[in-house]
Amino acid sequence: MEPTLYFHPLASYCWKALIALYDSGVAFTPRLVDLGKADDRAALQALWPPARFPVLHDAAQGRVLPESTILIEYLAERHPGAAALLPTDARERLDVRLWDRVCDDHLQDPMQKIVGDRLRDAAVRDPHGVAEARTALQRAYPLFEQQLAGRTWLASDGFSLADCAALPALFYASILEPIPDGLGALHAYFERLLLRPAVQRVLEEARPWFRFFPFADAMPARFVATEPL
Incomplete structure (x- = not known):
């Protein structure tokens, strides 16, 4: 069973976790969370009461991993592809x-x-x-x-x-x-x-969401979304 990542594509700490997952080739199920939706917030709070993402739920191991650094260290310990993210020396x-x-x-x-x-x-x-x-x-x-x-x-x-x-x-x-x-x-x-x-x-997955960034008007042109959500 693949772990599930609760995240939002605009959130910087979620990027940190996603980069680690994609770079190391770890299979996971993405679960986009919109905290403005009661059901989404409730689902996240059931796992991690502060309702802050990212959260990795590894049901097969009975583990809930909040906090991006801890999440990545967990991946480095359990998945060969992620091991290099935390050197052995x-x-x-x-x-x-x-x-x-x-x-x-x-x-x-x-x-x-x-x-x-x-x-x-x-x-x-x-x-x-x-x-x-x-x-x-x-x-x-x-x-x-x-x-x-x-x-x-x-x-x-x-x-x-x-x-x-x-x-x-x-x-x-x-x-x-x-x-x-x-x-x-x-x-x-x-x-x-x-x-x-x-x-x-x-970045490509986040691009359609950049319009919601409060400083979107200052974003370099190369990162501006070209397609609607």
Whole structure:
């Protein structure tokens, strides 16, 4: 029995899980969740009461795996195709976990602060918090530039959990706060990520939904949807 992934194609943390699944060739059943629909929300809450995705339900093993990092580590332990996402060498594995956390904490968190604020009513927005989040993104980019010097992938010799985390974080963050022109290694790395077949599949599946992204008007033309849902 294949595990089921509860997800939404626009959600950045779901991209992280989808990239890992597609890149490693793990068979799964996709279950798109629209939290605006009561039945969908109830189905997700029955598995994971916070009702946040992605969630992987592996019924054959009796396991419910929320949180994208944990989900990917589970795949790496149980599926040969995903094993390379978490290296066996202890030092390299620690580097991969470190940069997974850097992606989530220093790119995803401030990016989601900015997006979440745009979704609020104007009267309760937090311009100071948004300004801090934008500064945090610009402060994070040079960290990646330094890390990527002489590297193909972010934290190990091969494509890993860290790279699964980096793509969605960089994709959305760079729309809100463009990566400075002088960071050549980071720009080149982002383009390499975009060429990864698993990434291209995730982007293609998300493309019709981009119109619902609160900053869709700032999205580069190459990512704009050409077909309706």
